[in-house]
Amino acid sequence: MTFIKITEQSSLYDNLEKKPVLEILTEINQEDQKVALAVQKTIPEIEKLVTGIVERMKRGGRLFYLGAGTSGRLGVLDASEIPPTYGMPNTYVIGLIAGGDTALRNPVEAAEDDQDKAWQELSAYHIGKNDTVVGIAASGTTPYVIGALRHAREKGLLTAAISCNPDSPVADEAEIKIEPIVGPEYVTGSTRMKSGTAQKLVLNMISTAVMIKLGRVKGNRMVNMQLTNQKLVDRGTRMIVEELGLPYDQAKNLLLLHGSVKNAVESFR
Structure with missing residues (x-):
């Protein structure tokens, strides 16, 4: 051909x-x-x-x-x-x-x-x-x-x-x-x-x-994203608020402690 x-x-x-x-x-x-x-x-x-x-x-x-x-x-x-x-x-x-x-x-x-x-x-x-x-x-x-x-x-x-x-x-x-x-x-x-x-x-x-x-997404969310700037920290915090029903500040502290939405949610549960 x-x-x-x-x-x-x-x-x-x-x-x-x-x-x-x-x-x-x-x-x-x-x-x-x-x-x-x-x-x-x-x-x-x-x-x-x-x-x-x-x-x-x-x-x-x-x-x-x-x-x-x-x-x-x-x-x-x-x-x-x-x-x-x-x-x-x-x-x-x-x-x-x-x-x-x-x-x-x-x-x-x-x-x-x-x-x-x-x-x-x-x-x-x-x-x-x-x-x-x-x-x-x-x-x-x-x-x-x-x-x-x-x-x-x-x-x-x-x-x-x-x-x-x-x-x-x-x-x-x-x-x-x-x-x-x-x-x-x-x-x-x-x-x-x-x-x-x-x-x-x-x-x-x-x-x-x-x-x-490979399990790097949950639902439709980037639960393993790196927290490299304030926008992403805020996005991750809001995911945790939605998932766990926590106050924003508590969710943010949990996120920063565990480094990802996935780890924060699993640890809390």
Whole structure:
């Protein structure tokens, strides 16, 4: 089957510089509305991945995200939000980006072209069969991601690829293929737009569902969130007030004593 880069196809709109601002914004919004529907079609594959991750993490496994450029930044972002949101140590969900932390703010020349680099980086974590590797690549052609998925799959790890082109080289290397096909970008080839939004939605779904199934949510509340600022302390206190019927100040003291809503409620009971 011939591989077609839909993400690189010409925009459905032209002469963008001649349009009034309102028209530009309206057209971008029209295109963005296609993203959630494209992601919806991938839910069976996401379900398969989440189920596999949860099984492995219950045995002590970890989740690794890999990507370059925007895709890499989105993976690092999702991983970095797990500890404050769900109180999990930062050793359970790990984001790696081609070019390292420097690439989070600045492009690193040719970093994504090294097919062996990501596997070397993964190997430093003593990666094993309970771990899961998710490669993120809008185009589906990033060598950094392709090499890591190939090695990981050969070693018997669960692998998945998130790409916005069908039947991509990245997807060929992965056991689970998540392909939200969002169509050409508003600015031709600018995959930080719809493709990036689709990847962010998929990553939200993966990590949120995994954390729920690992017991990091109760009811619909982030009962394990880190108390890193006054807003979160207040939110946690109100959860305890609602759950236990305590006065606000008593609930706050209980929360600060035990460090999380979950521990505070369990201790009180």
